[in-house]
Amino acid sequence: MPYGEYAECPHCGLIAHDREEIEVLFGYRYGGAVPQSWCRKCRSSRSDKALNPFDAVDTWMSNGMDEDYMFSYSEDELRKYI
Ligand SMILES: [Zn+2]
Structure with a gap:
């Protein structure tokens, strides 16, 4: 894992670069330990x-x-x- 948090949605390619952005765009699972792999938009529109x-x-x-x-x-x- 590179330093710093980073998430990329495999569905639409949306990228979030820090914890706040990940929280807003992706959300966390496992009690905040791991970013969701799909962004909120893709998860809700699926x-x-x-x-x-x-x-x-x-x-x-x-x-x-x-x-x-x-x-x-x-x-x-x-x-x-x-
Ligand atoms: Zn997405």
Whole structure:
């Protein structure tokens, strides 16, 4: 990790360079320890279940089963398609 906090949204490419910007544009998870990977805008505009579950599960698995890639499915739902 480079010094200083930095977040880049993999969806729209938005970049935040310090803690305040990250808080405003991305938000934190795990009690403030880790920036959200997707910016707030992309997280809120991500349409519910836009992906079919097979694509969703592929993406989720390839991102280490990260909660940001669950596409409004629950973990139980996704596990049915593994
Ligand atoms: Zn974004």
